[in-house]
């Protein structure tokens with residue numbers, strides 16, 4: 001499926017990682033967040049004010065760097081006529097490796113989701129929290145928290161729990177009021193319980209089918225009600241497929257939801273690992289099958305992507321690939337691991353002059369959007385992930401052989 005948003009988020013994840021690794025020598029890295037819908041000129045005014053207070057910075061070098069960073073940001077914001085739809089994040093500062101040197105760099109991003117934070121911040125590191133949250137929100141899990149008296153159906157987005165359904169039940173406890181026959185009481189109680197389960201199921205089916213991006217669902221609650229609930233088998237098949245398992249809690253309601261998240265971490269971790277293992281096992285199977293629908297190796301994979309026959313690219317997080325553009329007697333491109341350099345040309349014998357270098361994902365962006373190619377990063381934490389590294393750390397599933 002073509003999902004430019006997913007691609008944007010992969011890019012975002014990379015940027016967050018890159019910026020997170022930068023540490024200023026001094027308090028001289030500037031972060032600016034312009035929220036969606038915020039007046040850009042007002043932000044520029046804020047920065048001009050900050051610039052005028054920057055003269056109070058004691059160290060001359062730091063003062064110079066902060067002022068220069070602010071200059072650069074103000075100039076950059078001046079390129080926009082108005083705030084982009086999702087806002088704008090700008091990072092700028094001196095990243096020179098040696099003390100006393102100056103190398104003011106600027107990164108800017110129109111985030112894939114609306115930015116809510118407004119921020120000017122000058123520190124030794126960039127403030128990445130709003131972007132980190134966006135990255136984390138990619139992973140959504142579902143929760144059904146249920147006992148005899150209360151239920152919640154909730155989504156877990158990154159670290160945020162959002163309850164979308166809450167209800168209290170009328171199912172009485174096992175002890176009955178005097179006067180009723182115990183058989184009749186049990187029947188009534190069973191009936192009420194069944195209605196209760198149906199009510200919760202309806203909400204869960206609706207909420208979870210509205211969110212097909214949910215990666216897994218946890219069923220939680222104190223006591224055996226959650227198991228009884230599962231036994232009734234009322235959930236849609238599509239929903240049931242995503243159940244990761246059950247989690248015991250001491251509470252219902254908000255407390256119970258937090259407990260579910262805390263105690264369910266292992267379930268979530270396992271499910272991500274299992275998914276990745278399955279994906280790679282499928283890949284190895286295709287590779288070994290004669291005429292199988294898989295490709296591996298850097299050039300082979302890039303080629304296939306550009307021809308539009310790749311359904312999904314798999315790339316190991318352990319290897320960084322780049323596209324290098326260079327010139328000898330003519331302009332050329334090669335794909336390589338970061339750090340590798342083009343060989344001397346055997347046609348003209350001239351030493352290659354590198355013109356530019358792009359991350360592979362950026363180099364593949366156009367083709368992958370055009371052909372709807374998904375790019376999946378896999379870890380090297382599993383045995384399969386290690387085995388994949390032995391295949392060069394890059395490959396893909398083909399739609400067909402051509």
Ligand SMILES: [Zn+2]
Nearest residue numbers: 328329345348
């Ligand atoms: Zn040449």
